[in-house]
Amino acid sequence: MTINEHLTEFAGKPVANFRHEHDGESSDDHYGSGSSDVPPSAGDVAWRLGTWFDGPDFGDVFRKFLEEVETAEVTHLIIGYWGASYDKGSVPDPVELLVGAANRLPVLRAVFLGDIVMEEAEISWIEQSDVTRLFDAYPGLEHLEVRGGQGLVLRPLRSHTLRTLRLESGGLPAAVVRAVGDSDLPALEHLDLWLGTGNYGGDATTADLAGILGGERLPALRHLGLEDAEIEDEVASAVAGAPIVARLTSLSLAMGTLTDRGAESLISGQPLTHLARLDLHHHFLTDPTMDRVRSALPGVEVNLDERESSDSDWLYVAVSE
Structure with a gap:
């Protein structure tokens, strides 16, 4: 992509x-x-x-x-x-x-x-800085989207107005992921993080997601996207038992390297039938596992588009460089 x-x-x-x-x-x-x-x-x-x-x-x-x-x-x-x-x-x-x-x-x-589009700069080339300063300057900020992870800094913050936060990156720094989980965001409804790959600075582990998955500081969250991750199977396993999932209406583990192992963790974990949508597009699932996911989630809109070859030893995320 x-x-x-x-x-x-x-x-x-x-x-x-x-x-x-x-x-x-x-x-x-x-x-x-x-x-x-x-x-x-x-x-x-x-x-x-x-x-x-x-x-x-x-x-x-x-x-x-x-x-x-x-x-x-x-x-x-x-x-x-x-x-x-x-x-x-x-x-x-x-x-x-x-x-x-x-x-x-x-x-x-x-x-x-x-x-910034590919013809101007690859996503991994985009040079960001400390975006926390925006919240100090604009305390009424409700919607923030950032593309590019190089040099990106986010410190733990408190905002009573932020409703949407999206960080698009081919490699999101672990410190940024932890900062989101350590922030007090009582109004946040929509969160998307493109975790990316280690080759482009995406060094977050599931331990760095603990603050987000625990959900104590995100009481209003209804959509969670932990996407574009080379550790998507591990993310799926962590999500399967995460307290925050029970309050979500939409979950996305799309664009990453999800295999049968991660999908099995999802469908054998806590119930997901309360979701309106589950987005897994760009994945490496086999046909039997895709069938199992669909049958386990009747009434849930499941996106299993963009199936990549499950026979390949090379697993890749949708967006990296």
Whole structure:
């Protein structure tokens, strides 16, 4: 699986690309310098800001956005490609820019950090930083999605407003996984972690998932995704006895290296028939085990698409590099 399309919708709002004077693109969903079209209200769309290789400095693009858009109304913001240190040596830190602009974005509620496709940078190349700072600057943040694990830092935090947290990575650091479990997030309803592989920094073990699977700090969680993991069988075994599962309506162990061993752990563990959905797509199950999973979960929407060869000795996650 490759990520080759930018977002067209984010957290319930259509995406509008902010166009600056260096952007030659012309599209109905582009607004800003050189455009005669403006959205009815700056708060009606999810604004996407970005540059490209050899394009204008992202810091300049961000400043133009603050100057030209009624940012006091902006609720949803997507940060696209901002450059890379391996190309330019030094690039702006989008988190730092967002923190510095907090007084200009008083109603910001949803942020996607890293809407970057394969043609711009592989997911393992995306250089992140300490995203915990966003919660200090925007205490009303409800929705955060981050793509890329290189340099990603998350410290234990407390938020009474965060409802959705998604961390997409070809390799998620164990410290980040532990920080999620050590955070007090009483309003969090949706959590997705792409754990990835050790080759790209994904060094989390099931022990690092203990805080999440225990669920004490996640009383409102209804969807849990522990995905894209090279240790998916071990994750499945841990989930099979995890206290948090009883309160979920949706569970995803998709995109990883799930085999018959992990599936057997799932269906022989605690009941899962209360789930509305179980997503296992991209897996390495045999036909008999797929049949067993379906028959064990009548009434549950089970996604067993994208079956990979169970005869292969090479097990691979859907997204790594």
